[in-house]
Amino acid sequence: MEDELQIAMADLDEEKTLRLVKERIQAGYTSVDIIESCRRGVEIVGEKYSDNDYFLSDLIMSEEILKEVMRILEPHILVNDSKNGSMATPIVMGTIEGDIHDLGKNIIIYLLRSSGYRVYDLGVDVTPERFVQAVSETNASVLGISVLLSFCISSIKKVVDLLADAGLRDKVKIVVGGYPVNQKVKEFTGADFYANDVTEALKIYREILEQ
Numbered sequence: 001m002e003d004e005l006q007i008a009m010a011d012l013d014e015e016k017t018l019r020l021v022k023e024r025i026q027a028g029y030t031s032v033d034i035i036e037s038c039r040r041g042v043e044i045v046g047e048k049y050s051d052n053d054y055f056l057s058d059l060i061m062s063e064e065i066l067k068e069v070m071r072i073l074e075p076h077i078l079v080n081d082s083k084n085g086s087m088a089t090p091i092v093m094g095t096i097e098g099d100i101h102d103l104g105k106n107i108i109i110y111l112l113r114s115s116g117y118r119v120y121d122l123g124v125d126v127t128p129e130r131f132v133q134a135v136s137e138t139n140a141s142v143l144g145i146s147v148l149l150s151f152c153i154s155s156i157k158k159v160v161d162l163l164a165d166a167g168l169r170d171k172v173k174i175v176v177g178g179y180p181v182n183q184k185v186k187e188f189t190g191a192d193f194y195a196n197d198v199t200e201a202l203k204i205y206r207e208i209l210e211q
Contacts, residue, residue, distance in 0.1 A: 006038070006040045006041045009040075009044075009062070009065065010045055010048075012061050014064075014068070017041075017065055018069065021072055025072070025076060031076045034073060038066060039111055039202075042066060045059060046059070046198060063103050066106075089141060089209055090120065091119045091140055091144065091205070092119075092122065092142070092144070093105055093143070093145075094124070094130075094131060094134075094145065094146065095123070095126060095145075095148075096152045096153075097128065098155060099124065099152045101124070101146070102146065104146060104177055104197075104198055108201050108205065109121055112205060120134060120138055128158040128162050131159045135168055135172055141172060143174045143175070144174075144176075145159060145177070146176075146178050147178040147181065153189065156191065160190040173208050174192050174193070175191065175193045175195065175204055176193070181194045181195070
């Protein structure tokens with residue numbers, strides 16, 4: 001059976017998506033079930049973008065719709081998922097210094113939070129020192145660094161080096177995400193994992209957190 005919510009999200013039909021979300025809340029669906037349908041819709045948007053059927057503006061639109069979905073779901077996530085043991089697993093995420101792009105980062109954060117994970121979002125243009133400070137303060141086991149501008153990649157290496165200097169490197173798994181990242185970027189920066197699409201990134205985070 002086709003999932004109406006997934007289709008509405010994939011079609012970027014904001015009015016229908018939000019209506020279906022509210023109807024499913026009233027019908028007793030869990031926040032995780034609802035966001036999973038939206039996640040699959042976002043995946044389709046990403047696939048259409050990769051196939052040149054959608055444009056960058058469509059990706060941005062999907063983010064805006066997802067923000068509204070999460071705004072509606074947030075009170076229910078806090079109520080329904082607060083007993084989830086994964087809440088005890090802190091994650092720090094942010095976009096590296098010099099870069100203000102956060103589309104992929106925000107989607108991953110919403111999806112992780114909808115599964116009950118505790119995510120600290122440092123925002124954009126985050127200095128290496130601030131990343132290290134946040135890992136130390138939160139005792140995070142996972143650090144996600146987003147980057148879209150290739151000239152900012154060297155700052156990610158600085159984060160890894162500073163974590164080592166602080167004696168924190170072995171305590172945290174580092175995931176680098178964004179369009180320009182690849183195996184060479186992972187090796188250069190010293191990160192543990194890399195992903196350049198939302199689907200792969202979410203898979204990596206879940207695998208790390210479920211270990």
